Amino acid sequence: MIDLDDTDRRILRALSEDASLSSGALGRRLGLSQPATWRRIRRLQQAGAFQSRRLDLDLTRLGFGVTVFLGIKLAAKGRLSLEDFERAVSAIPEVQTVEHILGSYDYRLRVTARDIPDFERVLRRRIMTLPGIGNVDANVMLSEERLPGPLG
Structure with a gap:
């Protein structure tokens, strides 16, 4: 610390x-x-208090009006290493974050898309074709409030 x-x-x-x-x-x-x-x-x-300074893009103004959070449960963890899944899903440009979590799902993804049909294309053609995908749960973000965090 x-x-x-x-x-x-x-x-x-x-x-x-x-x-x-x-x-x-x-x-x-x-x-x-x-x-x-x-x-x-x-x-x-x-x-190590911070790793870098980064640009915070306004995705809506750039034409990406939909953000979806996906809960991913891998079907076969024994045959597919977690690193392989992480590497494959990280190569998808629409996937903004990949979080390995504990709970009902193995991973939580933040996916941005232009609109719902664009998200459906990303889901069907890119995410659902990844090896090891089991259950997928989608939650569309309606709004977001940025909080100051623990230093606030």
């Missing part, structure tokens, strides 16, 4: 809201010098 002080938490909170902030802009916002802010960001990154 990484030991965080209040300033570290404020830095992480600000970067989680806007990862494009420069160390100078972040320092001005938090009342720190640019070099001190840069050193703290570098220390946090080296400690």
Whole structure:
């Protein structure tokens, strides 16, 4: 576990809201010098508090209006390694996340598509053809609220 002080938490909170902030802009916002802010960001990154800064795309504006969460139960775990399934499903561009979970399903996938017919095409032609697929449960996302997380 990484030991965080209040300033570290404020830095992480600000970067989680806007990862494009420069160390100078972040320092001005938090009342720190640019070099001190840069050193703290570098220390946090080296400690593994965050792995990268990423671009958060607006999928709806880019033409991907449907997000579906799939629960996947593998039919034959003995014949198909989990790594093989993960590698195959990760190669499908519409699959945004692959989560190995404990519970009713083996995996939870977040799939984006242009619309429901496009999702059906992805499901039939790409996901359902993967070896080892057993039961599939689909849940269409109606709306999403982003929460600040444990640092909030």
